[in-house]
Amino acid sequence: MSLVELGRFARxxxxxxxxxxGGQGIDAIAFDGEASIGEGSWFLIPVRVMVDDTDLDQARALLPE
Structure with a gap:
């Protein structure tokens, strides 16, 4: 199991x-969601959504274009 970046999104x-x-059975985690929250710029920093490398293609197919 190796995590890979699916994309970067607003928080x-x-x-x-x-x-x-998760509703489609794909485990995912958001990284960096709390970055810089102390200084108030947390809405400006993109959050990385990470999935298992074996789920990457299926996860990409579920995202709207």
């Missing part, structure tokens, strides 16, 4: 993507 969108993927 709220990243968490919606993680939930949508």
């Amino acid at each position: 709220n969108e990243a968490h919606m993507v993680v939930g949508m993927l």
Whole structure:
């Protein structure tokens, strides 16, 4: 198992993507979601959505274009 980046999203969108993927049976995790929260710039930093490398193609196919 190796995590790979599916994409970078706005904070709220990243968490919606993680939930949508979970509903389809694909484990995903959001990285960097709390980055810079102390200084107030946390909405400006993209959140990385990570999936297992074996799920990457299926996860990409589920994302809207």
